[in-house]
Amino acid sequence: MTDTNYTEASIKILSGLDAVRKRPGMYIGSTDKRGLHHLVWEIVDNAVDEVIAGFADTIIVTLHDDLSVSISDNGRGIPTGMHESGRPTPEVIYTVLHAGGKFDAHAYKVAGGLHGVGASVVNALSEWMKVTIYRDGKIYKIQFSDGARKNSPLKVVGTTNKTGTTVRFKPSSEVFSNIEFSFLTICERMQENAFLTRNLKAIVINEIENKKIEYYYDEGLKAFVEYLNEDKNKLHHVVSFHGIKDEIEVDFAFQYTDSFQENVLSFVNNVKTIDGGTHEIGAKTALTKTINEYAWANGYLKGKDKNLDGSDVREGITAIINVKIPEHLLQFEGQTKSKLGTPSARTVVEEIISQQLTYFLEENKDSANKIIEKALSAKIAREAARKAREEARTERGKNKRE
Secondary structure, eight states, X not given: OOOOOOOGGGOOOOOTXXXXXXXXXXXXXXXXXXXXXXXXXXXXXXXXXHHHTTSOOEEEEEEOTTSOEEEXXXXXXXXXXXXTTSSBHHHHHHHSTTOXXXXXXTTOSBOSOOSSOHHHHHHHTEEEEEEEEEETTEEEEEEEETTTTEEEEEEEEEEOSOOEEEEEEEEOTTTOSOOOOOHHHHHHHHHHHHHHSTTOEEEEEETTTTEXXXXXXXXXXXHHHHHHTTTSOBSSOOEEEEEEETTEEEEEEEEEBSOSOOEEEEEEXXXXXXXXXXXXXXXXXXXXXXXXXXXXXXXXXXXXXXOOOHHHXXXXXXXXXXXXXXXXXXXXXXXXXXXXXXXXHHHHHHHHHHHHHHHHHHHOHHHHHHHHHHXXXXXXXXXXXXXXXXXXXXXXXXXXXX
């Protein structure tokens, strides 16, 4: 039975990382496999930001035999001096919520690790964390344990001629029922990052199974679409667009196949937005609007014909939209970054894709014809299915009356 003694003493104030440990789902979405891997993504996103900013080109994710994981980059290395709070900067980054370089536009123009809670949240939900920093000719180390409740101070442990950061941690078995990472899941994510990030070499190592896989793609999104459509019957070559407007950079690639399914993937600063958002709406709106305009202008639709629906236009498409948005414009709906909320992204994406898609259709009549015919077939099938449903309902209603 619930305790009915509800008094002033019942009100608890959770300070700092205590709130994370008490309600981890608020910060990483869940404490199942998805939440477990979200810990890795938080640190990986920070490393990817170094690559996007032009300071790194390699990220290595290693699954160790003690069930810990490490993420290494060859970026600048996190700052090691004293923070204005009077504590070493690495200690602040890994123990204080809303502390990070992503709030300063001078440090990162665009970044996926926006909220400044990622690194500290990972620490809070770990049995231990060890951070090694290569910067200014020195090797620094700082260690944390028991969800960042205890820490070993930052110290210099050697000299080096390289730069970068390595974060190694072991998730807490008190928070997660299963702390074993999936090699396949991490490989898929790092392959995505290699597709999405120019000049990135992504390496995944599994010490337990003695496996190592490297990913590097010159063709970016084009290679991504080709990979997704590898075993499908394509209607045309992969088409890719690029544009920048109002500080928002847009990359878009697509290809139609004879499939009846659509496959649209969206990303913001290389973070996968599984719930879509304003950029995905902009891309879909551009496709529907532009293809309808072309269909009317070229006689595929005429007279009393109805417009093609969005579902008609997207049947059989594989499309990827990746936008890069500076920090002062970037809005995610929640820390898990699954949905973009930036209002201007919709307008910018729609305009860039509409302009370049119009040009592509006009200059590639054969591909345009295949795309329009595919959409028209989808429209006919959709209308036939609707008519069949209506007739079935009418027949059931008639039988009931009889």
